[in-house]
Amino acid sequence: MSDLKTRYSYGGDEFIFVELSEDMSLEVNFQAMAITKKLREKNMPGILDICPSNASYMVRFNPDQIHPDELIDELKKLESSVENLDDVVINSRLVDVPVLFEDPWTHEAVMQFRDRHQDPESTDIEYAARINGYESKEDFIKAITGSPFLVSMIGFVPGLPFCFQVVPREEQIEVPKYVRPRTFTPERCFGFGGGFSVIYPVQGAGGYQMFGIAATPVFDKEQKLPDFQDSIVFPRQGDIFRYRDVTREEYDAVRAEVEAGTFEYRKKDFTFRPDDVLKDPRAFSDMVLGRLYND
Amino acid sequence: MIKVLKPGLQTTVQDDGRVGFYETGMPPSGAVDQYSYAVANLLAGNKKGAAVLEITYMGPELEFQQDATIAITGGNIPPKINGEAVPMWETVKINRGDVLSFDFVKQGARSYLAIAGGIDVPVIMDSRSTYTLCGIGGFNGRALQEGDALSIGDVQETDVKEGTRLTEEYVPEFSTSHEIRVIIGLCSYRLTEESKQRFLELEWTVTPEANRVGYRLKGERLDFVPREQPFGAGSNPSNVVDLGYPIGSIQIPDGVEPIALLNDAVTGGGYATVATIISTDLNRIGQAKTNEKVKFVSVSLEEALKARQETNRKLEEIKNIIQSS
Numbered sequence: 001m002s003d004l005k006t007r008y009s010y011g012g013d014e015f016i017f018v019e020l021s022e023d024m025s026l027e028v029n030f031q032a033m034a035i036t037k038k039l040r041e042k043n044m045p046g047i048l049d050i051c052p053s054n055a056s057y058m059v060r061f062n063p064d065q066i067h068p069d070e071l072i073d074e075l076k077k078l079e080s081s082v083e084n085l086d087d088v089v090i091n092s093r094l095v096d097v098p099v100l101f102e103d104p105w106t107h108e109a110v111m112q113f114r115d116r117h118q119d120p121e122s123t124d125i126e127y128a129a130r131i132n133g134y135e136s137k138e139d140f141i142k143a144i145t146g147s148p149f150l151v152s153m154i155g156f157v158p159g160l161p162f163c164f165q166v167v168p169r170e171e172q173i174e175v176p177k178y179v180r181p182r183t184f185t186p187e188r189c190f191g192f193g194g195g196f197s198v199i200y201p202v203q204g205a206g207g208y209q210m211f212g213i214a215a216t217p218v219f220d221k222e223q224k225l226p227d228f229q230d231s232i233v234f235p236r237q238g239d240i241f242r243y244r245d246v247t248r249e250e251y252d253a254v255r256a257e258v259e260a261g262t263f264e265y266r267k268k269d270f271t272f273r274p275d276d277v278l279k280d281p282r283a284f285s286d287m288v289l290g291r292l293y294n295d
Numbered sequence: 296m297i298k299v300l301k302p303g304l305q306t307t308v309q310d311d312g313r314v315g316f317y318e319t320g321m322p323p324s325g326a327v328d329q330y331s332y333a334v335a336n337l338l339a340g341n342k343k344g345a346a347v348l349e350i351t352y353m354g355p356e357l358e359f360q361q362d363a364t365i366a367i368t369g370g371n372i373p374p375k376i377n378g379e380a381v382p383m384w385e386t387v388k389i390n391r392g393d394v395l396s397f398d399f400v401k402q403g404a405r406s407y408l409a410i411a412g413g414i415d416v417p418v419i420m421d422s423r424s425t426y427t428l429c430g431i432g433g434f435n436g437r438a439l440q441e442g443d444a445l446s447i448g449d450v451q452e453t454d455v456k457e458g459t460r461l462t463e464e465y466v467p468e469f470s471t472s473h474e475i476r477v478i479i480g481l482c483s484y485r486l487t488e489e490s491k492q493r494f495l496e497l498e499w500t501v502t503p504e505a506n507r508v509g510y511r512l513k514g515e516r517l518d519f520v521p522r523e524q525p526f527g528a529g530s531n532p533s534n535v536v537d538l539g540y541p542i543g544s545i546q547i548p549d550g551v552e553p554i555a556l557l558n559d560a561v562t563g564g565g566y567a568t569v570a571t572i573i574s575t576d577l578n579r580i581g582q583a584k585t586n587e588k589v590k591f592v593s594v595s596l597e598e599a600l601k602a603r604q605e606t607n608r609k610l611e612e613i614k615n616i617i618q619s620s
Contacts, residue, residue, distance in 0.1 A: 009480035011541030012571035013599040017481050024527030024536045049317035051539045053563055054527070058539035060317060063574075063600055064607065153537060155563030158320040158429055162537055164527070176530040177565065181548070194565060195527030196537060201320075202429060207565075221431055232420075232431075233319045 006079060008072050013063050014048075016071055019056040020079075024164060024195050026281070028055045029152045030274035033090060033238060034082040035075070044074070052237055053153040054162060054196070085274040092238045094148070094292040096266040097199075099243045100251040101125070101141050101212035105186045110210050116180040124209040128175045128192060141245055143173065144211075147285040148292075149197055150277075151239040159201040159219035159233030163241055166277060166285045181207040188214045190243065197243070201233070215246065215254035216265060224261045240270065240288055268292055296360045297410070299443040300394065303355035305506075308414050308433035308445075310346040312558065313422035322560045323542065324424035324432065327507060327581030328405055330467065331369035333610055335409035337617055338366030338386045340455040345413030345448070346423035348439075350406040352584070354397025355439060359389050363447060364411035364455065370403020370469060370582055385460035403469035403582035411455075415448035426559060428508065459620045465613055467579070472498070472588040475555075475576045476602065479593050481544060482535055482567035490517035490550075494569065499553065499589045507559040510580060512589060517550045519567070529565055537565040543572035543580075545591075557581055573599040575606050 007019040018035075021028040036052040039059070046065030051058040061071055082088060102125060114120040119127045129140035149163035165172055177193040182205060185191070189200045191208030198208055201219035218235055220228040227234050235241075246254070257263035268291060277284045309332070312325030326332035326349055336345050348355070354372050367374050367383045374381050375396050381387050383406075389395060400406065416423050416434050425433025434443060483491060499512035519532035528534045533549050540546070540556055546566040547553045555572060557580070572580055573594065583589055594602075 007484075010478050010571070010596050010599075011481055011568075012478055012543050012573050012577075013596065013603055014574050015541035015544075015571065017539065017541060017568075019482070019538070022525040022528070022536065024525070048314050051318040051562070053537065053539045055536045056538045058317075058541060060314075060541070063603060068596060153563065154318060155320045155537075155539060156561050158316075158431075160320055169526075172526075174527065177534065194529035194534065194536065204428070219429070221429060221436075231319065233321075237318075 008075065010068055011058065013068065014060055016059045016061070016068060016075065017056065018058070018075060021055045024055050025169070026150065026164065026166065026277055027274070029150065029164065030085055030088065030090070031082060032057045034085060034088040035078045038078050038082065039075070051155070053155065054164070088274055090238045090272055090274070092240055092270045092272060093236070094240050094268045094270045094288050095242070096292060097241050097243050098215040098246040098250060098254055099190050099212050100215060100246055100248060103213045103251070106189055106210050106213050109182070109184055109186055109189070112184070113178070113182045116178050116182060118176060118179055125211045128173070128209050128211070131175065132173050143171070144197070145243050145245045148240045148242040148288055151235050151237055151241060152196070154233065154235055154237055157201055157204065159235060160198055161218060161235035161239070161241065162196045162198055164196060166240070166281050168281050175209050177207040178209070181205055185210065186213060188217060190214050215251045216258060216263065225258065226264045234265070242289060242292060266292070297445040297447070298358040298360060299355060299439050299441060299445070300358055301356035302439040302441055302443070303350055304353040305351040306355045306439040307349050307425040307427065308346050308416050309349040309424045310422055311344045313420050313424055313426070313432065316420055317562055320562050321420070322426065322558060322562055324426040324558050325422065326407060327558050328369055328407070328578045330578040330606060330610070332407050334384070334461070334465070334613060335366045335368040335407040337613055338368070338384070338455060338459065339364055339409035339411045340451050340453040341409060341411060341413050342450045342452045345409065345450045346416060347410070347414060348408040350397065350408060352400050352404060354406065356394060356396045358394050360391060361447070362391050363389050364457070365389055365395070366409045367406060369406035370400050372400040372406040373398040382460065384466050386455045386457055388457045404584045405581055410447055411451045413448040413450040415446040428559060453618070455617055456620055459617055461613060461616070465609060469579070469582045472590065473579060473583045474590050474592050475580050476573045476594045476599065477545065477570040477591045478573060478596060478599055479570045481541070481569060481571065483569040485519050485533070485535070485567040486569055487518045487520055493517060494553070495591055495593055501583050501585050501587050501589060502552070503585045505583070505585055507557055509554045509556045509560060510583065512553045512555070514553070517547055519550060533567050534565050535567045537563055539563045540568060541571050543574070543577050544568040545570045545572070555580060573602060575599070575602040
């Protein structure tokens with residue numbers, strides 16, 4: 001990966017920020033995952049937080065225990081040790097995420113903030129479909145739900161998954177963010193901004209295009225649901241989410257299960273190598289969908 | 296127990312922060328001014344990391360239903376017991392039935408009330424700090440309200456003699472204009488050279504949008520280097536492929552108004568970050584009030600580390616002074 005120009009930078013005296021690439025790609029995300037995984041395994045004293053993100057990562061440390069330059073030297077060594085992603089194994093989960101597109105609650109928010117949007121005359125999904133070259137909203141939804149997404153980063157607020165679709169680059173969807181951020185986004189809103197889809201864990205501010213609503217939570221601070229026993233957030237970097245278009249009827253049924261505290265995600269533990277994805281994203285996507293729904 | 300007669304503007308339980316969950320999107324929270332926080336605990340005889348009350352702008356009115364040892368530090372907010380003035384930065388005894396109240400804050404924005412034994416609230420993810428955005432930690436995940444009753448914990452380490460006080464050199468001065476040291480970096484390559492300079496030359500004004508999540512500042516528009524946006528970043532020149540935001544990092548959405556992130560920060564997003572406030576001055580930025588001025592001063596890593604060591608040394612000296620008093 002000699003084409004990557006890595007930038008190492010101090011984030012004050014407690015953070016190191018490492019930008020592996022300005023562009024997003026599956027390859028660079030796997031590299032960030034691999035470096036941060038190795039760093040975690042080293043259990044170095046003075047390391048407080050290891051935060052992999054999309055095309056970069058960040059480490060928080062206690063400079064009373066480790067000098068930032070010493071840490072940077074170590075990170076550079078780790079970077080060169082994963083140049084070849086061959087020996088990298090990603091422990092993942094395949095997860096079915098039911099989404100109700102163009103739901104009434106998101107639609108209300110869409111209409112409320114037209115004055116902050118690029119195209120006040122269209123809805124977010126009509127606009128996004130058009131600028132990505134789709135004939136109809138239905139075709140656009142098919143493209144989103146047809147191939148799964150890699151959870152490439154968690155952040156913003158607790159549990160928010162940034163997801164990057166596992167398709168060849170030329171098929172990837174890209175949309176701008178709102179011209180001015182909104183002051184309101186519904187909880188569990190399914191959004192899209194830049195090259196990433198997200199689920200907003202809680203209601204709040206936001207700038208991504210709004211397409212629908214997930215029936216299922218990604219954040220449960222009461223830890224009532226079985227999927228949240230170990231953590232108040234569900235998504236993990238490296239997970240593979242398939243967003244599935246559901247009817248209002250199914251949405252309501254899933255919501256009832258969530259409210260009753262009985263809902264559990266349809267999911268499968270799954271291990272893969274970056275190369276499995278990179279050599280043929282299309283074949284990989286088909287394979288994981290088969291595993292999730294059939295095996 | 297301590298009964299909350301009046302809650303104040305925004306009074307929350309805070310400690311030294313919830314560390315280790317940043318990668319899940321969970322910011323550390325904790326006292327914004329960690330220096331004043333640590334001194335309050337030392338004067339109260341508490342173990343490191345004990346929970347205190349962080350008071351913002353306007354103090355609460357608290358009825359103590361038991362005898363206690365307390366200490367108040369941070370922004371200058373004249374405290375009173377039963378209406379009689381008592382000093383800050385000093386170990387104070389308060390008796391059962393006494394009412395602690397405060398005048399308006401005179402200097403600074405945030406003050407810390409430590410009570411010997413610490414505030415006893417459940418430990419959530421290794422911390423008692425309140426993260427109000429998601430309702431996690433502290434007292435029921437929120438700021439105090441009238442009628443709340445706080446329990447005192449058992450994390451007292453030593454009995455500090457009443458009247459133990461610190462000399463002036465250990466008491467920070469907060470004025471209405473704040474010099475805040477930063478390390479330029481992160482995605483600063485996105486700003487034009489001229490805008491990078493303006494960022495450091497300008498006197499920024501703190502807007503009303505200044506809270507524990509971040510401080511939004513007003514000044515003049517800054518420009519980004521024109522480029523074809525990288526894949527996945529979004530179309531605004533201030534957009535980057537979503538990345539992690541360090542605590543203290545400064546972003547400038549659309550080049551309009553810089554936002555400095557504090558302890559309840561959003562942990563990541565898609566705006567270019569251009570500098571980070573050094574840990575020592577994170578203790579000061581949260582003491583700036585709306586309409587006060589902020590000037591950013593660029594320092595090297597070495598200077599930042601030296602400032603940090605200086606703060607550590609001061610805290611060590613304070614510990615010794617208190618132990619030998």
